[in-house]
Amino acid sequence: MRLKFTALAFACGLFTATAQDVSSTITQNEVTRIISTLSDDNMQGRASFTPGIEKAAKFIQAEFQRIGLKPLPGEDDYLQTFSVYRITPDEKEAKLNGKKISPENMFAITEKEEVEWKHKGKQKIVTIGENDDFRAVLRELNSSAEDVLVLVHPKHEETFSRYQHYMGRGSVKQQLSSEGGSKVFILTDQLQAKKYKLEVENNIEQLQLTNVGGMIEGKRKDEFVVFSGHYDHIGIQEALDGDSIANGADDDAAGTTAMMLLAEYYKKQPQPERTLLFVAFTAEEMGGFGSRYFSEQLNPDQIVAMFNIEMVGKPSKFGPNSAYLTGFERSNLGPLMQKRLEGTTYSIHPDPYPEQNLFYRSDNATLARLGVPAHTISSVQIDQDKTYHTVHDELSQLNMEHLTNMIRAIALASEGVVNGEDTPTRVDKSQVR
Missing domain, CATH: 3.40.630.10 (Zn peptidases)
Structure with missing residues (x-):
């Protein structure tokens, strides 16, 4: 035109x-x-x-x-390549008050290759009760540097399942942090953790990504x-x-x-x-x-x-x-x-x-x-x-x-x-x- x-x-x-x-x-x-x-x-x-x-x-x-x-400033060619880390859940198992938890009722938010917790550890226990706001609690936990075991009431099963599915796809991080805490979520009608034992394993890969750039x-x-x-x-x-x-x-x-x-x-x-x-x-x-x-x-x-x-x-x-x-x-x-x-x-x-x-x-x-x-x-x-x-x-x-x-x-x-x-x-x- x-x-x-x-x-x-x-x-x-x-x-x-x-x-x-x-x-x-x-x-x-x-x-x-x-x-x-x-x-x-x-x-x-x-x-x-x-x-x-x-x-x-x-x-x-x-x-x-x-x-x-x-090429872009500081580059030798048009490919600006860098590394990231892909974290993919591998295995998870848990017992809560002597009862085995199905893997489908667990998910973790962590950058660690392995998380292994036992009762009397340093983990904080948080419950998301029947009338609590699941997403509000999750937002608050994401800003915490503590290790937290989160017990989620079955009423939140639908929301829990969506997050469990999302986390099951894995995540990508530019850098791995050793300082952030791990959060493990369990869907259960037991809202007290008198005794627990859990293990979460992740597969961590270092992979490459590439921008393509040029300059006049x-x-x-x-x-x-x-x-x-x-x-x-x-x-x-x-x-x-x-x-x-x-x-x-x-x-x-x-x-x-x-x-x-x-x-x-x-x-x-x-x-x-x-x-x-x-x-x-x-x-x-x-x-x-x-x-x-x-x-x-x-x-x-x-x-x-x-x-x-x-x-x-x-x-x-x-x-x-x-x-x-x-x-x-x-x-x-x-x-x-x-x-x-x-x-x-x-x-x-x-x-x-x-x-x-x-x-x-x-x-x-x-x-x-x-x-x-x-x-x-x-x-x-x-x-x-x-x-x-x-x-x-x-x-x-x-x-x-x-x-x-x-x-x-x-x-x-x-x-x-x-x-x-x-x-x-x-x-x-x-x-x-």
Whole structure:
């Protein structure tokens, strides 16, 4: 779609990029080629620790090589690899007041390889009675450094089972802590522990995760502007109508595609004033481990802004060629983007779904907590979207014209920050949880 500039906007020099520059580089054919590859069945849903995500990383790496990006600061190549620990429950057994407890009525929250407790140990005993709030007690226990044996009344069986199932899938930690206490939960009608003996064993693996990142060095080498999207998704799921692959086309092959096309666009422009970092984050779906590691490699005070892109493959509630910015009120990056888009068919709006906490649900949150004007650009109507985290999040569900135009809009909206004319205000770290 052709951009429409007002004569006043053009005359005032609000845009150094032109409609022709944007449209000639960011084409619907290229958008389709990249997102089709990332969301193809042979990527197996790009779940962390799978061959599918490794294949996706190699594809993104090859594209960065073709574009001609440099590695990120401090890196030798495009792969920013780091280690995490996966904790998987192995065995558990217990006796309470001489009665054997079924493993289905136990779960543990611990980072230890083995927990072995006997009566008269140092463990605190907590009961969740019939009329107690299970979730409130759990939140309080999570902030405790003590070892705690938790006896849960059978009335809470449904909630207990959900947590037991969740914990049974295991967890991932960036670091293992020897200081935190272990919490062992037992569903029982015995709400006193006169005598107990229990043992919990975990399988702990050290595994690798990989961000894929590249750079265009600017004239101001130590002023960084980040463009990002997460390339992981949730992998293989329970089959629906014979389909078990959650392709993650909108979440977030769309955002990753946008980031890659923006890298190619800016590489074809004159050297930018600020250094541009383009990153495909890993493990967003598991808790943002990729963005967390990335943030630790840089001084956040040198990061001028972060344009994180997530789920931009479907039109927003504001109409064609529109998107919204999460945490719009936390800096003035949104108004700066809006100003750059004046006179075009594109628009950026405040997040219309504050109750969804979207500001905290993507990779921007890590850097925002460090004071960076880090926001996520999205267009998904999250309150109505039926394909989110399902096997139906496929390419056929996306509007390719809209996606292409969203990438063009971000190119124009980010121009002032890239060329050094716009510097957004910082996020107040004390107001970010």
